[in-house]
Amino acid sequence: MKFTAFPKKIWLSSPTMHGEELKYMTEAYETNWMSTEGANIGEIERLVCRKIGCKYAVPLSSGTAALHLAVKLAGVKPGDVVFCQDMTFDATVNAIVYEKAEPVFIDSEYETWNMDPAALEKAFELYPTAKVIVIVNLYGTPAQYDKICAIAEKHGAVVVEDAAESFGATYKGRQTGTFGTYNIISFNGNKIITGSSGGMLLTDDLAAANKARKWSTQSRERAPWYQHEEVGYNYRMSNVIAGVVRGQMPHLEAHIAQKKAIYERYKAGFRDLPVTMNPYDPDTMEPNFWLSCILIDKEAMCRQVRGDSESCWISEPGKTCPDEILTLLEKYNAQGRPIWKPMHMQPLYRMHPFVTRAGNGRGQTDAYIESQFVDVGADLFQRGLCLPSDNKMTPEEQDIIIAMVRSCFE
């Protein structure tokens, strides 16, 4: 089939502005609250607390900064073992590494693509002293919190929830960003709503919120001069950025509805193809549908080999692979993306422990090899991809994307 390139690029997920953002930014300018204090800051704290149902929301310069402070609040010290979701964006792990702790990667499950509760249980067998779990809601889909939280409680571990991708999603009616003791959201440019940048730490613990505020302002002590008793950071959010977030907040639900419509349209469009969408349990979860992804059935995969920076595949009739689809989309000016490459496959982290439900894959014990268990993360990475999920994409444009994907299976 022949396609023509989209005249305007179809983005994976780009900022969607509404006008109020400019009003609040202008207010900051005209009242000269151009620093890290002002009405917008106070207002987004209030709005986000109300939306999430948490007591405290601390505005920070990025989701990564929020994660760093969350990991510190969880009491992570140099050398500590920290259980971390394996399939995620690198920012999740960086926060652990900033504190010189040892991340132990926990494999994913097919049900949500998030941390596998069975692998987490296994990890506590192997590392019974672990005290912190960092979990992610991938692409806006909540993890299985009933199971995860029960395991954490049984082992006396603190949960840090990286809800950077899932703002507005719920599990059993409860907002993500409330399942950990310390939780974070992000307002990076491609998230469900944006501040252009920025993030927030969410908690019900007043002392923790106050500590995060203090750390984020270079740990200034209460004194007439600059008095310092512990190391600090410049992690505050600007009141101008907060103005953008404030203007976006009323549109969060509309963005989610648009993203959900995109997900449903893809699902219908691929009904008869050998693919599945990024899954969730409709009985317990309402994702925010930040990104729509597909997983190609094993039988419909052509051969695809990936090196560290290049990929090679062999086309076959009736079969395809993520890199073939992504290359076709790119050719016609549409942006997709491979699934996050699991952390245990990253050159930076290759030598760190990695635990699947069958045990410690890194050790390659006889029991592990006999189990013939292929790690779920590597499999999802091999067969999955994120499709253009921009909420400004029209149904007509999306239909062309669907036709492009279909053509790869011909």
Ligand SMILES: *Cc1c(COP(=O)(O)O)cnc(C)c1O
């Ligand atoms: C975007 C993202 C972050 C980091 O947020 P920033 O605001 O860009 O620092 C952290 N974790 C996950 C899973 C993300 O997708």
